[in-house]
Amino acid sequence: MGYLGIERSKPRIAVFDFTSCEGCELQLANKEDTLAEFLSAIHIVSFREVSSTDGSDYDIALIEGAITRGDEVERLRVIRGRAKVLVALGSCACYGGVNKLKNAFDLDEANREVYGDDPKETLPVRPIKDVVPVDFEIPGCPVSKAEVEHIVQHVILDVPYQFPAYPVCLECKQRYTVCRFEHEQLCLGSITRGGCDAPCPAGGLGCWGCRGPAADPNFEEFFALAKAKGFSDREVSERMSFFGGFEVAK
Amino acid sequence: MKIDLDVDVHHLTRVEGHGNIRVVVRDGEVREARWDVVETPRFFEVMLKGKHYSTAGILTARICGICSIGHCLASLRATEDAMKVTIPEAAVRLRLLAKHGETLQSHWLHLFFLAAPDFLGLSSALPLLVSDPAVVHLARRLKGLGNRLCDVVAGRTTHPVSLQVGGVAMMPAREKLLALRDELKRSFDDIGKTADLLRTFEIPAFERETEFVALKGENEYPWIGGRLVSTDGVEHAERDYRKMTNEYVDPNNTSKWCRLSRPSFAVGALGRYNNNYRWLHPDAAKAAADFGLAPVCHNPFMNNVAQLVECIHVTHDAIRLIDELVADENAPTMVEVQPRAGEGVGAVEVPRGILYHHYEYDEEGRMVAANCIIPTTQNNANIHLDMPALAKHFATDGMTDEQLTLLCSMLVRAYDPCISCSVH
Numbered sequence: 317m318g319y320l321g322i323e324r325s326k327p328r329i330a331v332f333d334f335t336s337c338e339g340c341e342l343q344l345a346n347k348e349d350t351l352a353e354f355l356s357a358i359h360i361v362s363f364r365e366v367s368s369t370d371g372s373d374y375d376i377a378l379i380e381g382a383i384t385r386g387d388e389v390e391r392l393r394v395i396r397g398r399a400k401v402l403v404a405l406g407s408c409a410c411y412g413g414v415n416k417l418k419n420a421f422d423l424d425e426a427n428r429e430v431y432g433d434d435p436k437e438t439l440p441v442r443p444i445k446d447v448v449p450v451d452f453e454i455p456g457c458p459v460s461k462a463e464v465e466h467i468v469q470h471v472i473l474d475v476p477y478q479f480p481a482y483p484v485c486l487e488c489k490q491r492y493t494v495c496r497f498e499h500e501q502l503c504l505g506s507i508t509r510g511g512c513d514a515p516c517p518a519g520g521l522g523c524w525g526c527r528g529p530a531a532d533p534n535f536e537e538f539f540a541l542a543k544a545k546g547f548s549d550r551e552v553s554e555r556m557s558f559f560g561g562f563e564v565a566k
Numbered sequence: 567m568k569i570d571l572d573v574d575v576h577h578l579t580r581v582e583g584h585g586n587i588r589v590v591v592r593d594g595e596v597r598e599a600r601w602d603v604v605e606t607p608r609f610f611e612v613m614l615k616g617k618h619y620s621t622a623g624i625l626t627a628r629i630c631g632i633c634s635i636g637h638c639l640a641s642l643r644a645t646e647d648a649m650k651v652t653i654p655e656a657a658v659r660l661r662l663l664a665k666h667g668e669t670l671q672s673h674w675l676h677l678f679f680l681a682a683p684d685f686l687g688l689s690s691a692l693p694l695l696v697s698d699p700a701v702v703h704l705a706r707r708l709k710g711l712g713n714r715l716c717d718v719v720a721g722r723t724t725h726p727v728s729l730q731v732g733g734v735a736m737m738p739a740r741e742k743l744l745a746l747r748d749e750l751k752r753s754f755d756d757i758g759k760t761a762d763l764l765r766t767f768e769i770p771a772f773e774r775e776t777e778f779v780a781l782k783g784e785n786e787y788p789w790i791g792g793r794l795v796s797t798d799g800v801e802h803a804e805r806d807y808r809k810m811t812n813e814y815v816d817p818n819n820t821s822k823w824c825r826l827s828r829p830s831f832a833v834g835a836l837g838r839y840n841n842n843y844r845w846l847h848p849d850a851a852k853a854a855a856d857f858g859l860a861p862v863c864h865n866p867f868m869n870n871v872a873q874l875v876e877c878i879h880v881t882h883d884a885i886r887l888i889d890e891l892v893a894d895e896n897a898p899t900m901v902e903v904q905p906r907a908g909e910g911v912g913a914v915e916v917p918r919g920i921l922y923h924h925y926e927y928d929e930e931g932r933m934v935a936a937n938c939i940i941p942t943t944q945n946n947a948n949i950h951l952d953m954p955a956l957a958k959h960f961a962t963d964g965m966t967d968e969q970l971t972l973l974c975s976m977l978v979r980a981y982d983p984c985i986s987c988s989v990h
Binding site: 413 | 577579580581582583584606607608609611612613615617618621624625628629630631632634675679680683689690691692695699702703706707709710713720721722723724725726727728730735736815817820986987
């Protein structure tokens with residue numbers, strides 16, 4: 317890849333997984349139509365899920381998953397020390413994700429229930445930013461590969477990129493998706509940050525808010541609408557705490 | 567000659583999740599041979615408590631980034647069993663079509679990106695971008711088709727949105743289904759090329775007598791629900807899954823272990839093949855014969871071949887399903903659900919083997935108790951017990967630490983483990 321005949325140096329990227337389903341990493345190998353171009357624009361130094369090559373000399377570290385054990389804290393600190401840019405990839409890394417639902421329970425009891433008399437180490441779930449400084453956050457469950465590509469272009473080629481400030485609602489309008497409230501479904505699309513291209517409402521499911529709040533969300537209007545449509549406070553609050561993105565906003 | 571060998575793999579690569587291998591051979595004798603899962607537990611069964619029935623499928627899909635559709639389907643089946651819901655025929659077909667999409671994307675991902683590099687002497691598939699781009703494009707096309715099937719039917723490949731309690735949210739547009747049908751037809755060319763590539767792989771000659779567990783095919787190769795069967799002749803109803811799994815805690819593993827007639831058993835493509843080979847599409851059965859795959863096959867490395875065989879079967883079956891769906895495109899895909907108290911079990915054959923979800927709901931449709939038993943959880947003890955047999959088999963003159971490390975790693979990868987899933 318050259319610009320005016322000058323070769324750009326490929327960024328050295330490493331991908332690491334912590335407590336998660338590894339679905340966000342998998343998105344990097346999906347979107348097959350641009351896969352070859354994407355991979356040839358970067359240099360993958362370490363990506364355990366798909367490669368046995370393991371280098372420690374990287375510029376950008378993509379981190380998937382939340383932190384739930386002592387050894388993860390140590391591993392993350394080492395990575396932070398090596399990476400120039402550290403990116404939290406996906407809702408688990410950004411907010412704790414669904415893992416965080418665990419924090420509402422007594423962990424000793426949870427351990428006894430699952431492992432009986434042989435409990436395994438587990439800590440309350442924390443997002444990456446609660447352990448080390450984070451340079452970029454790419455939320456989503458899973459992340460949108462198109463958005464990851466935009467951000468990589470931004471980092472390599474200075475292509476301007478800004479996280480969408482607008483809500484998911486706007487993208488439903490662009491896709492001609494009928495509002496899920498019209499189908500008597502609860503939907504967080506009006507208060508959730510867009511950029512995902514609204515696949516859930518288009519697929520028949522109201523938004524669950526995996527990308528966290530949009531800029532300046534109108535919570536008051538949203539709560540009023542949800543109430544008018546007959547959704548209980550419990551339903552609304554369960555929905556908003558599902559991925560952990562609205563924790564601060566609530 | 568004195569044979570001393572050491573294998574020490576910390577966080578095995580090219581598998582989903584975190585596990586370690588340790589083998590010590592002294593004077594030709596296996597002193598230690600272990601496969602241990604060290605993944606962080608997430609406590610999904612605890613998180614599910616109190617959740618509304620409509621949430622269970624959305625939450626449990628997040629157990630796994632590769633087989634999220636399988637988890638969602640097992641979850642829906644357990645919930646619908648508990649609430650006595652019968653979904654429409656069209657929804658049954660759509661769910662199986664989404665499942666086939668997942669089987670294709672997952673098997674192709676494993677064969678090309680996780681397993682193939684070992685047979686080609688590479689550390690990953692990435693160098694192929696330069697040395698043999700045609701293979702990468704082959705992989706890209708096949709895996710892409712699997713993903714598009716999922717996108718069209720389930721709304722998204724990873725963490726589906728259209729698969730809901732009561733059926734499937736909507737019937738995909740006719741033209742989208744027909745376009746997929748064309749693509750599936752054309753993909754047999756690519757599958758043939760993949761078979762040619764696989765034929766060049768030297769599959770390690772290693773066998774250990776193993777019991778294989780799968781859903782029992784009654785009239786067709788089984789994927790969603792039905793009786794449970796093993797190659798040792800054990801058979802149980804879906805609801806009696808615990809008699810098939812017998813989970814217990816091992817002190818060195820965050821994944822639980824399972825056993826049945828022997829100290830361990832195996833599930834997955836090879837397990838399905840060994841129990842249900844007679845229901846394969848003739849083209850798939852022919853491919854199996856071409857590769858020397860015959861029931862009951864006790865070589866775990868042949869799971870790679872069984873995955874290819876299943877891809878052929880599934881591609882044919884996906885075409886059949888699309889034909890049936892477009893023949894009645896206005897058929898209902900959803901039924902109303904009334905929450906009620908009850909207990910239900912869902913067993914689904916996901917890419918890595920049989921998966922069970924078991925739920926208990928109160929009268930408001932809130933979860934009282936949940937249990938999920940994952941295919942890799944069932945395989946972990948078997949992999950662990952394969953390890954000393956493999957080490958013994960290959961601890962011969964001329965074997966090096968590097969070669970044995972590669973063989974042990976290839977063994978684990980052959981099971982295509984989903985480790986974070988197995989710990990959940």
